[in-house]
Amino acid sequence: MRFSLANLIRQSFAGHQGWPAQWRDAAPKPAYDAVIVGAGGHGLATAYYMAAEHGLRNIAVVEKGWLGGGNTGRNTTIIRSNYLWEESEALYNHALTLWQDMSQVLNYNVMYSPRGCMMLAHNIHDVQVFKRHVHANRLAGIDNEWLSPDEAKAFCPILNTSEHIRYPILGATLQRRGGVARHDAVAWGYARAASALGVDIVQNCEVKGITRDASGAVSGLDTTRGPIATKRVGVVAAGNTSHVMAMAGVRLPLESYPLQALVSEPVKPMMPCVVMSNTIHAYMSQSDKGELVIGAGTDAYVSYSQTGGLHIATHTLDAICELFPMVRRLRMLRSWGGIVDVTPDRSPIIGKTPVPGLFVNCGWGTGGFKATPGSGNVFAHTVATGEPHRINAPFTLDRFRTGRLIDEAAAAAVAH
């Protein structure tokens, strides 16, 4: 049944008894044309686009827990595309384009809210780096503008633009199309749309092995719900990617770190946009429910525990209270952790692996949510056709051999 106001009204007279399950709770079939490992946003989007754009219907997404339960449901939902390098610009802007009408395409209100994403500069080096982004983005047709401190204050009135704080705000970039979306709805929307196209979404199905034929190519998966034969496997397992890929003997340039986030108690609207400060580590927006959604940093060590240290969250709240001094009396309601897989150049790996039939989409680090539709779209192309899409072609595993890194973080390196 379509989601619409008319159907909602109709169902409200029928006690909402008529809504079907949003996706089939599929049991695994013995064989599929392709299997995606990991039912997070990226994995579900991959399956959806494989079905919708490449006509592959005999495919499955297997998930060890419940769909959308990893970083998709644990992130601070920031969406933007004002990256520096041309490769990144193309990838993230592809995603941003798909965000625009995702609710209508999926018939699921994912609440994409282009309320503006502001990034603060606190020193002259920040100013230089951010202006470099603005210039690069303008050439690429990506909206990103430079704001003076007063303009930043006008756009986000609760911002402390005093010259007397420890690291005064010297300016900001603003991407107006940047914003937030409802993270769970993204996973659910792709799951519902994919399921409707025939994709099997198999939850509580953990991959325990990747089987290969005599030529070394992928022949199937061993799972906790039995073996599945397939010649094409796309692994989209975020923090667990190294663990899954090791089953096929593939080592990756990845390390998995805990990343924490937290929300305040809900309050009436006080914050109109997203504000990010990479320099003092503060990331904040306000959800439609009224909670301040705050991103903290990663812990310094590899961990799969989905919990991090108190000092990480504390450090972030130091910065939040500095930038928004009226929030000191608000309270942390809930904090949590995810496991992020980080590559040496902080850019993802999307493409083929040394094992024929095995594809990987990983290394999104702390910033994968914003890329969900674009990542799924180009990875679907890669798995379906066996060759990378033009946009993900540079994001190879091989770049770590050649040295052709796409290093977004190094470009912001501070030294004088």
Place this chain on the structure above:
Amino acid sequence: MTGEHRLARGGRVDRARPLRFTFDGHAYEGCQGDTLASALLANGVHLVGRSFKYHRPRGFLAAGAEEPNALCTVARDRARTEPNLRMTQVELYEGLVASSQNSWPARGFDLGAVNDLLSPLLGAGFYYKTFMGPRFVKGTTLWAKLFEPVIRRAAGLGVPPKEADPDHYANRFAHCDVLVVGGGAAGLAAALAAARAGARTILCDEGAEMGGALLCEPDATVDGMPAAAWVAATLAELARRGATLLPRTQGFGYYNHNFVALAQRLTDHLPHVPAGAPRERLWQVRAKRVVLATGAAERPLVFPDNDRPGVMLADAARAYLQRYGVKPGTQALVVTAHDAAYRTALALARAGVKIARIVDTRPRPAGPGLEAARAAGLPVTVGGTVVGTTGSLRVSGAMVAQASGTGATDFETVPCDLLLMSGGFTPAVHLFSQSRGKLRFDAETQRYLPGDPAQAQASVGACAGSWGLAAALDEGSAAGAAAAGSGAGRSHAVTGDHAGEGGGILGALPHGRDPARVKAFVDFQNDVTAKDIKLAVREGFRSIEHVKRYTTTGMATDQGKTSNMNSLAIAAGALGRTLPEVGLTTFRQPYTPVTFGTFAGAARDDLFDPVRRTPIHDLAAAQGARFEDVGQWKRAWYFPEAGEDLHAAVAREVRATRAVAGIFDASTLGKIEVVGPDAAEFLNRLYTNAWTKLAPGRCRYGLMLDEPGFVMDDGVVGRLGPDRFHVTTTTGGAPRVLNHMEDYLQTEFPELKVWLTSVTEQWAVIAVQGPRARDIVAPLVEGIDLSAQAFPHMAIREGRICGVPTRLFRVSFTGELGFEVNVPADYAAAVWQALWERTAALGGTAYGTEAMHVMRAEKGYVIVGQETDGTTTPDDLGLGGMVAMSKPDFVGKRSLARPDLVAPGRKQLVGLAIEGRTVLEEGAQITPTADPPVGTHAIGHVTSAYWSPTAGTPIALALVENGRARTGETVFVPMPGGAIAARVVGPVFHDPEGKRLNG
């Protein structure tokens, strides 16, 4: 009298100390020891707010931290205003001003209540199904511009403060042998046993008063003392034994390796806050052993309209009666699945509250409670249920039916103004679960209980599933003694215990009414009903995490303390699965919300991050310097004279330096002394350059790569002796470079005999640059021949200046004759003063970082982090000659041979010459054509751009693909107002032969 519903005696409030307060502008009186909740109940106020979504009238459900309904805003002044406080935990003080939330114009008449009429539309997840706009309006416009703003305004609870919080917050790290969380019977006994065994003990409790349930036990005795007296005696002994007692302190987070976070409230309960007193304190406790004695919370029963004001948890009513001396109603109906509610009914009856009915939902209850109730003549219905309530702003009746009946028609409405319910008790396993202990489901009692601890920790009392005072005391004592490593605990003599009580139910009561038309609330604050949970299950949400996220059950500010188990049971019932099969949502920090201020503590203003100032800072400030932040350092940026802006000042500073001389505070440069017989070999391996042949007394510009082969740092290195080097680094890179050096020295080249010492703070550095530099320095220096022959460019000498030791470098970052005077930091101000007086007398200047940047750019000198971006090789910078590829190995050497690092077409450093007077913008992109269409590949970017006072033109440095081969070509810098043409030139704009620095 402090409220008409206050009992004449009993409880722990001080009726002799009345306190006046206001709620929604009405004046009331309570007394010392009240919470805002108990004081309002004493005044007969039950309606205290509206629910989140449907704006239903709500009253007090609980008496403690688990309260979902009764939220208020307390304001001391405009800045000190705090929304969303649970009235059950707000301690009353004289003059307290509180207001209700989420209603307009008043909580008694709230226009938002129209949502209750629209509620058939507004079920779980309705917003995912609509607001996407008609299909002909593409994109997100309607949602973002129309629907979302309306939803945002309607959502949210209290109004946030609008001004900066003026209060202070404190932080303390603590270590102990035994940390006990929870100061009820079990926790007190545990702390006492630990302290008696000599353990360093910390005991914390969320309440204003320690004692927990013992404070509501007027009839019980412990060790021959009334319960409250035993509490007092125990606390006295703990204090005597040196235990740290922390009331008003919530253990909210259990982290790795027995690290527990506590939030202590220090002043919120005071009518007048002492000036400068911290408001709250974060305790970060590392404990050898932790004892959790966090109790249990009563569950509501889920039946239609179970949310009216006057519907309350049974144990909460007993707390209001016995701890606060308040009658929460005049005519009570009790509906229960647990024996404990009988105790409440009997206590209320003794206090003169009419018990209209006790409805026990169990078919065959038994036990002393039931017998006592019958003996007292209280009417009991066994196997009954409540299928609804009447009333609007206060409950007026309960619809009582037989649980086996059809319900909908076959009920009797029993008048009451207080409806008490008990669904049993949920152990507070939050901290145990945070400690990563696995919970186990006890099928018999239908409870999740702590399994094996994952850390050095024990759970005791009600949070471990035990019931009754004696059990709690004895378990606590045993755990406290064991934690202190001193064997067994002791047993306690208890009278008036309630050890035999039991019972409980999970999920919704049967009601037989049309489920589409009734609301049986599960999560009161988020307005989640049983039918919402069933809808979620019907729509395919099968994991409890999915149900939680789709319905928002358990996600309100109480984090589901009263609702989670009922939601779980309803979901399990709808799925036809057991509770463990459906899963359990994760318990997250914090247990109850903690202010951001508490986390941030003292980290504000200058304490937000340490400020590093050079020894010359104050003199530079006195000379009018403006400063910039570079990492934690404050660096003098420029020295404006009257009426000068940045550009005017910099132009003057550059001209004066090149014409006469300038002095510059370079103290922030990182300095590392590399000492030892293998020091030269060590530098050979850490820098691209060759060091072996560098003679003592000479300097060399060093280039450091990271292992992937990209430029990481640079700086001048001086050789003081065969085994001693003075290494300088960039300002921001100093700690990173030292760590990098230590890493290789300790783990890759441990055979090298080298010692590394950071001397950044020991040596201040004053650069004296310009044609008159020697004239300025010479009269102040002793023991060094400054002549060009004796002390050439790139040399280092040790001697004295102004009578203090110096390491004098003959180096230049300006292209002029230059010296860098290193002096011990304590003498730097005096030396600066002496140098400045001579400089000023000659007509020279002090200059800042901006002029330094301009002058080095005029000379084409790179700045790591500006000309480089972590993807830049030495050859890209034109510094290939600095790389001694003949050395067998150095860090980064192997990587320089990787395919992309030797590929043609890499970006190379060039200069850009611009016609006209427009200074390019740093970061601007470079294209081969003047009017590049969107999506054009940039062949490079501008790394540095200044107005050159020396050349009288704009200059720029840029990284351009194949840049060196493009020399003479015209490239374009596209800007919003059109492209700027630039000619590719060499990167050196001033004195390319280097005559001036050799002067």
Place this chain on the structure above:
Amino acid sequence: MLLIPCPFCGPRPELEFRNAGHAHVTRNPAVDDPAWAETLFFRDNPKGIMAERWRHVSGCGRFFNVLRDTVSDAILASYKAGEPRPDVPLPGPEGEAPRIGAGDEVAP
């Protein structure tokens, strides 16, 4: 916050340390490009027991190695740089992590 047993100073809070990544990565520049990429970037990233490097940067300044279970974050051993990775009991048959000790339970 972890409690990290420095082999030189004893257990200290994580705030005193800086993590330095995987331990026992052998640096041998005399290899081909794929092998060198392995050295530079490719890591086991184990879900389970991991040998990692820490530096006691606000203490003795020494680099050393720690065996830690990346699932439970329990620290099983610490040892000096250059020493071989010690044998420690593997997690139990159910994959349960070993108990996380307090200050007196970790190996010094």
